[in-house]
Amino acid sequence: MIKMRALLAGLFALALTLSTHAAYASQPQHMTIAAAADLRYALDAVISAYHRTHPHDSIEVTYGSSGKLLTQIEQGAPFELFFSADSEYPKQLVAAGGAGSDPVPYALGHIVIWSASVDASKLTVADLAASSFDRIAIANPEHAPYGKRAEQALRAAGVWDAVQSRLVYGDNIAQTAQFIASGNAKVGIIAQSLALGPQMAKKGSYAVIPESLYQPLLQSFVITRRGADNALAHDFAQYVQSAEARSVLSRYGFSLPNPPAEH
Amino acid sequence: MAGLSAEDWTAFALTMRLAATVTVLLLLLGTPLAWWLARGRTAWRRPVSALVTLPLVLPPTVLGFYLLLLLGPHGAVGRLTTALGLGTLPFTFAGLVVASMLYSLPFVVQPLQNAFEAIGQRPFDVAASLGAGPFDRFFSVALPLAWPGFLTAVVLGFAHTIGEFGVVLMIGGNIPGQTRVLSMRIYDHVEAGEYLQAHALSLYLLAFSFAALLAMHLLRPRRLMVHD
Numbered sequence: 156m157i158k159m160r161a162l163l164a165g166l167f168a169l170a171l172t173l174s175t176h177a178a179y180a181s182q183p184q185h186m187t188i189a190a191a192a193d194l195r196y197a198l199d200a201v202i203s204a205y206h207r208t209h210p211h212d213s214i215e216v217t218y219g220s221s222g223k224l225l226t227q228i229e230q231g232a233p234f235e236l237f238f239s240a241d242s243e244y245p246k247q248l249v250a251a252g253g254a255g256s257d258p259v260p261y262a263l264g265h266i267v268i269w270s271a272s273v274d275a276s277k278l279t280v281a282d283l284a285a286s287s288f289d290r291i292a293i294a295n296p297e298h299a300p301y302g303k304r305a306e307q308a309l310r311a312a313g314v315w316d317a318v319q320s321r322l323v324y325g326d327n328i329a330q331t332a333q334f335i336a337s338g339n340a341k342v343g344i345i346a347q348s349l350a351l352g353p354q355m356a357k358k359g360s361y362a363v364i365p366e367s368l369y370q371p372l373l374q375s376f377v378i379t380r381r382g383a384d385n386a387l388a389h390d391f392a393q394y395v396q397s398a399e400a401r402s403v404l405s406r407y408g409f410s411l412p413n414p415p416a417e418h
Numbered sequence: 419m420a421g422l423s424a425e426d427w428t429a430f431a432l433t434m435r436l437a438a439t440v441t442v443l444l445l446l447l448g449t450p451l452a453w454w455l456a457r458g459r460t461a462w463r464r465p466v467s468a469l470v471t472l473p474l475v476l477p478p479t480v481l482g483f484y485l486l487l488l489l490g491p492h493g494a495v496g497r498l499t500t501a502l503g504l505g506t507l508p509f510t511f512a513g514l515v516v517a518s519m520l521y522s523l524p525f526v527v528q529p530l531q532n533a534f535e536a537i538g539q540r541p542f543d544v545a546a547s548l549g550a551g552p553f554d555r556f557f558s559v560a561l562p563l564a565w566p567g568f569l570t571a572v573v574l575g576f577a578h579t580i581g582e583f584g585v586v587l588m589i590g591g592n593i594p595g596q597t598r599v600l601s602m603r604i605y606d607h608v609e610a611g612e613y614l615q616a617h618a619l620s621l622y623l624l625a626f627s628f629a630a631l632l633a634m635h636l637l638r639p640r641r642l643m644v645h646d
Contacts, residue, residue: 223609247611272491290509295592298609323509323591334591338491339508 184212186387187233189224191240191374192294192329193264193301193345196352197407198238201400205391212387220327222298228379229253235382236392238374240264240328240346241300245377255383261395262409264372265347266304269332271359272341278362280312283342291318292334292343294325300372301328305344308368335359347408373412426619428595429603436511436599437579440518444526444575445568447519452530453556467531471524478521482588485517489589509591514599517589518579526575533567534560566638573634577627 190198195218202214217224221239228234229251238261239245245258268278283291293309294302302324309315323339325331328346335343336358350361376395382388394400401411422430455467473481489507490496496506507513537560545555561568583601590597592606600619607616 220609222611226609226611229611289505290591292591295606295609297606323593326587326592334509337486339486339506340591 184209184387185214186235186382186385186391187215187217188236188238188391189228189232189234190216190218190238191221191224191300192218192327193240193348193374194218194238195329195349196354197348197404197409200407201395201403204399204403205394209390214387214391218327218329220294220299220302223327233381234379235385235388236376237379238376239300240372240374241303242373242375243300245375248377248379253380254377255380255388256378256392258375258377259392259396260373260375260412262374262404263412264301264374265366265408265410266301266308266344266364266369266372267347267350267361268342268364269335269345269350269355269359269361270342271336272338274360275342276360276362278342280308280364280368281314283309283312284314284317288318288342289321290323290334290340291321292323292325292331292340292345294328294331294345296324299325299327300374301344301346302331304369304372307370308344308364311368351406351408374409422618422622423615425594426603426615429598429600429619430622432511432595432598433580433600436514436518437576439515440522440579441526441572441575443515444519444522445571448523448526448530448571448575452527453534453560455527456531456534470527473521474524478582478584479588481517481521482585485513485520485585486589489513489516508589509593509597511596513589514586514597517585518582521582521585522575522578525578526571529567529570529574530564533564533570536567537563569634569637573630577630580623581627 188198198216202216205214206212217234219227221241221244224232224234224237225239225244225248228237228248237245237248242258242260245254248254249258268275268280268283270278293305296302296306306315309318323334325334325343328349331343332345332349332355334340335345336355344364345361347361347363349355350359376392378385378388378392405411451470455463455470486508487493488495489499491500491506499505499507504512507516541559541563542555545559550558580599581601582599583605586597586599586602587605590599590602592598592602600623604616604619604623607613607619
């Protein structure tokens with residue numbers, strides 16, 4: 156019995172020390188990022204690069220379609236930073252009063268024709284009209300910017316009517332890639348950043364879709380109202396614009412917008 | 419119905435078609451299965467019973483994930499359907515029917531099984547002593563006595579198929595008129611920030627589900643008097 160009490164007292168003292176220690180250590184160094192699904196590999200790589208100099212900070216990421224994430228943030232989801240796959244959704248968040256900063260462009264995304272079943276490296280968008288492509292996966296244009304661009308490219312190439320009945324819609328661009336990777340769709344249009352991801356690169360091949368076929372995919376991030384007083388959110392936002400982070404992003408096929416003159 | 423676009427209508431009609439197809443097929447398949455589970459004597463009864471109830475506790479994503487692999491071009495079932503010239507099932511209406519049948523199976527089989535069990539042995543013994551054969555006993559004793567179970571099975575099977583979402587998200591592909599069911603449509607409306615449209619569809623679904631369950635409770639006899 157006495158042993159038990161001593162043990163409990165010891166545990167209590169330990170817990171007390173730990174909690175006061177944590178409180179003194181520093182400001183809240185934790186945040187959660189809401190990020191467009193095209194960033195699944197690229198942002199993970201940026202974060203692990205950031206961790207090399209900030210090993211104690213904890214950053215969690217929730218990936219999804221940009222439209223879904225915006226809706227969730229507007230409804231009070233606990234995200235400090237919002238990395239969208241376009242610039243429209245961050246602007247909407249600012250307009251709705253849900254942002255803690257202006258939108259900052261961080262990357263220019265590209266769409267590619269990707270396949271895990273056939274050699275896609277020579278395919279053009281017009282080729283997708285061929286009936287051998289019985290299922291073509293794109294992201295849902297209603298709330299996924301990469302889906303919108305895929306639709307634009309198919310329309311611009313004049314094959315929209317031919318392929319429409321064969322389209323299957325992923326909830327976000329990562330699910331779209333998974334439809335193709337599992338072979339359930341023979342081909343599809345996904346983000347180049349996913350095609351270059353470590354898990355995807357060895358599974359399939361891709362052809363870049365000419366930028367003339369779709370509206371440029373300038374991707375912006377914004378600090379949310381909730382993240383406005385989170386030091387880590389601001390520090391990471393700065394880091395994403397650094398040369399180091401930009402070189403990681405370019406490895407995943409992103410072009411880089413001019414760095415902001417002053418911020 | 420007011421407030422619904424043509425696309426919403428398509429989703430509505432598709433959902434009803436799916437639920438009706440699944441309910442009919444499950445009744446045909448579930449009735450003998452429930453009969454066997456209620457009255458069978460083999461040791462297989464319990465493992466099969468557990469298997470049938472599995473979809474009650476499994477996350478729909480687990481079911482969806484395995485179906486996607488199994489029915490896909492590299493899966494065992496997918497290779498079979500391809501060899502038969504049927505193509506692969508994910509992203510098709512037929513695929514949703516198969517998935518929904520698995521997903522709604524316990525909702526049809528359980529009420530039937532309970533109803534068959536509640537009848538007890540006596541009515542069958544009496545019928546047998548009057549010279550009724552096994553089929554006659556089933557159709558003129560079991561079915562009339564178990565009808566509240568059938569009612570529950572139909573309502574729950576239908577309503578549960580309408581409410582399906584996770585499995586559809588995994589293997590549906592969100593194709594208008596094929597796999598874009600009401601629950602997907604509502605999800606898309608919400609994600610696109612179109613709350614008004616989401617409200618319209620959600621309210622219809624809510625009203626429908628309530629009405630279906632209310633009808634079931636009103637039609638059911640107050641107390642099952644099947645033993646005497």
